[in-house]
Amino acid sequence: MHDYSQLQRDWICKKVRRKEPDEQELSPASSVEARYLDTAEFSRRRKRMQSPTSSTGPYGGAPPPVSGRRPRLLLMGQRRSGKSSIASVVFHKMPPTETLFLESTTRIQKDPIHSFMDFQVWDFPGQLDYMDDTFDFDHIFGEIGALIWVIDAQDEILDPLSRLHNTIIALQRSYPQVNVEVFIHKVDGLSDEYKLDTQRDIMQRTQDELADAGYDNVQISYHLTSIYDHSIFEAFSKVIQKLLPQLGTLENLLNVLCSNSGIEKAFLFDVLSKIYIATDSSPVDVQSYEICSDFIDVIVDISEIYGHDRKGDPQENGQISPPVSLGRIVEEEQLPEVSSIIRLQNGMVLYLREINKFLALICLMRKESIERQGLVDYNVQIFQQALQRVFELGGGGGGGLR
Numbered sequence: 001m002h003d004y005s006q007l008q009r010d011w012i013c014k015k016v017r018r019k020e021p022d023e024q025e026l027s028p029a030s031s032v033e034a035r036y037l038d039t040a041e042f043s044r045r046r047k048r049m050q051s052p053t054s055s056t057g058p059y060g061g062a063p064p065p066v067s068g069r070r071p072r073l074l075l076m077g078q079r080r081s082g083k084s085s086i087a088s089v090v091f092h093k094m095p096p097t098e099t100l101f102l103e104s105t106t107r108i109q110k111d112p113i114h115s116f117m118d119f120q121v122w123d124f125p126g127q128l129d130y131m132d133d134t135f136d137f138d139h140i141f142g143e144i145g146a147l148i149w150v151i152d153a154q155d156e157i158l159d160p161l162s163r164l165h166n167t168i169i170a171l172q173r174s175y176p177q178v179n180v181e182v183f184i185h186k187v188d189g190l191s192d193e194y195k196l197d198t199q200r201d202i203m204q205r206t207q208d209e210l211a212d213a214g215y216d217n218v219q220i221s222y223h224l225t226s227i228y229d230h231s232i233f234e235a236f237s238k239v240i241q242k243l244l245p246q247l248g249t250l251e252n253l254l255n256v257l258c259s260n261s262g263i264e265k266a267f268l269f270d271v272l273s274k275i276y277i278a279t280d281s282s283p284v285d286v287q288s289y290e291i292c293s294d295f296i297d298v299i300v301d302i303s304e305i306y307g308h309d310r311k312g313d314p315q316e317n318g319q320i321s322p323p324v325s326l327g328r329i330v331e332e333e334q335l336p337e338v339s340s341i342i343r344l345q346n347g348m349v350l351y352l353r354e355i356n357k358f359l360a361l362i363c364l365m366r367k368e369s370i371e372r373q374g375l376v377d378y379n380v381q382i383f384q385q386a387l388q389r390v391f392e393l394g395g396g397g398g399g400g401l402r
């Protein structure tokens with residue numbers, strides 16, 4: 001465990017690309033702000049998504065705009081439990097305090113996420129009873145990657161729990177392989193003791209209820225979450241990792257990288273969402289994860305202000321480039337990847353290397369290890385090539401990596 005709270009950071013930002021002298025002016029503020037949708041803009045987008053023309057499936061009439069083969073993450077739970085807030089904070093960079101102004105969801109929101117892997121996040125209105133016969137159960141759960149059930153830990157839990165149990169029992173009959181993830185949400189402001197008691201209570205009641213229904217071995221994961229800290233990103237990381245068939249390979253590659261380069265902890269982050277898709281097999285301590293995650297924000301902000309644009313096709317494969325990335329799009333080719341090193345006062349070093357337009361590798365190591373930076377850079381390059389091969393084998397979209 002490292003105490004980062006008091007640390008002053010000594011910046012050695014390398015290769016954060018600067019503009020040529022004749023284009024040294026700062027980017028307009030809008031390029032930074034573009035990442036943070038203000039509430040009005042967000043509401044407009046949500047309204048557009050809720051409009052009949054963009055609604056999909058049995059609830060809106062129009063056919064789905066994206067391939068149905070992308071794994072779905074279903075966000076379900078009671079009204080006001082925090083589903084839309086979670087989706088907005090994790091995937092749309094909405095500042096948590098702005099979720100106070102989110103309107104209640106009235107239609108299923110289908111949010112296609114184009115990142116290192118394509119998937120969809122479906123946000124369900126809390127009042128919807130999809131167990132009703134009029135709903136097409138197979139349409140909703142047919143291609144599901146994970147069911148994320150959000151329970152407001154600051155509210156009454158019996159009714160949400162009973163709905164959760166009914167849903168799991170229905171799923172067990174048709175789709176027993178589905179990952180069920182329970183987010184015990186809004187735990188900010190609760191004491192540690194209360195949090196753990198609530199989790200224990202929810203786990204016990206669920207286990208008893210499912211055992212009574214004849215389902216003894218249902219795999220359910222429980223996460224204590226809040227949009228006001230890193231817990232929601234960590235929980236999503238674990239959910240997404242279960243959808244990656246290549247996870248074992250990625251972990252092995254990271255293990256080899258760590259042991260050959262004197263790295264103590266390595267994370268492979270999705271830059272857009274700050275979800276880590278893999279880490280080496282040493283235990284994750286929360287502070288290491290948090291500082292690595294914050295590092296991404298710092299580098300994205302600096303890159304957006306000072307970074308060169310990059311050559312690229314913003315409409316590649318009909319998809320828009322990620323709204324958040326470590327570099328922007330320009331007419332130059334063969335620019336080096338973004339990389340950065342921060343030396344911390346406690347003798348540790350943070351090392352970031354962009355892997356591709358979606359992913360960044362972030363490592364924590366002792367300062368002695370970075371003295372052999374050539375070796376670390378070389379090993380990271382080999383790791384990057386290996387990863388490229390994994391992506392090629394994984395294929396694009398449809399749950400594969402790219």
Ligand SMILES: Nc1nc2c(ncn2[C@@H]2O[C@H](COP(=O)(O)OP(=O)(O)OP(=O)(O)O)[C@@H](O)[C@H]2O)c(=O)[nH]1
Pocket residue numbers: 077078079080081082083084085086096098099100101102103104105106124125126127185186187188225226227228
């Ligand atoms: N304290 C706290 N409040 C949260 C958290 N997440 C969401 N909220 C608040 O909970 C309220 C309801 O959030 P929504 O995201 O609209 O809830 P929802 O589940 O989508 O609600 P419906 O659309 O009605 O189904 C908002 O005021 C959020 O600011 C959290 O982690 N902690």
